[in-house]
Amino acid sequence: MTTSPRTVVVTGASKGIGAATVRQLVGRGRRVIAGVRREQDAAALKAGFGERVVPVHLDVTDPDTVAAAVATVRDTVGADGLAGLVNNAGIAVAAPVEFLPPAELRRQLDVNVVGQVAVTQALLPLLRDGHGRIVNVGSIGDRIVSPMLGAYTASKFALAALTDTLRLELAPWGIGVVLVEPGAVATPIWQTATASADQLLATLPPTVDKLYGAQIAAAHASARRNDAAGIPPEEVAKVIAHALTTRRPRTRYLVGRDARIASAVARLPPRVRDRLVLSQSR
Template structure:
């Protein structure tokens, strides 16, 4: 029997923002395919009347299998929406950042998103569907020690800009979401990752960075905990998927418009001074 619902794939739907997006769309009458990495998460989303896809975006075999599973269900009608949500956040002092860690950040946040988008584009073309890419307000205003994450989101934003123009002739619309402060369990993961990172700092350089780095992460994550709930972003995703004429870019979450304005209009020196004050960073030294 043919399913009469619109169909959407949401990657990174195990927890947090991704799970909230999948649940909201399912409640609104969408048939949701939720990309998760573990069987336990698959059972959880299945219990919420959502179809799980075991999908690690860095694994080519799982991306291909997910595309096949969705194609078998939707048939020639195609796929109405794809939400590229999967991602991780890495914070490190750039001088000490292991290159393999940087590669993994880009493998998940950039290469993995491209792989998923490439895989589902034929189905999206068939339905003249929409792609919603989850970026970050950090692509406009990077913070100290947040370079790996900010750089990956900036790269993803540039790719999204190009993709939007490339697939427009096929009737496929592409939207970039730029969330700001959002409270999810990812906050705890970032803090845990920061403590593990300090343990890996070379002993001779640890004193240069450890206190400043951990203090910055703690203050940044405190702002995230005071941020908007994941449902705020989920509502913006729903709008991007259903609006008659969606915007190319949506800001969402607490302080998103303020941060975008600061990143666009405030001079760099003033931005640096503001970040030093917010994150309690050491004062900049002049020439000796």
């Protein structure tokens, strides 16, 4: 029997849900290997948690950093293997689909889908060794779409499908695969997404504002509301930690009152659902 702490990898660990998850897991006695993209974030984690957190440079879209991070994980856990993987890294690209540059759609899918799969594939041997578990951080946007967020919700629908597929494929080894679906969370993603959207929209033809100005304004207002009134990231982190450590986790966890409401709306007949969503987009 090992006496070393069980180890979990968390991607996108520098802020928001990822950082809150690191705090939760350390508080439950886990050692965390935290994927970050900036040296200052790595330094902050070391200063805050000492040896309980091992920061690694990890860009989920860069095969070289993925390989280097996996080598660090392997050296850290040894024969004990890995207790868990939290795929949390993600971005939100916002633009009307009619004018969405294909390169931006590829970037959205590369980070939120392909990158998650690449990290999972690379760590699966260690998860087998450690009888570990995978938690993917999705969104209520994997059940219901919103105008201007087609690329983002497409990535979350895809991640949900891959989560369900992995759960079936990995069942023979007892590797649980769980999807956590938060609603609005008060994290920097809203400010980052809004700033990125403004930069992207500035490069698009003037007709975008003429055709979609009202919907773009509504999307901006929604992002501001989410930033101001979203649930704290700690609420999502508690659910992630529970999904990793409970004996029999659910396959999916909705987090937040708005996520539960949106889940109910998603089950309505499509035309009724469309009217409700559009009423919030004007």
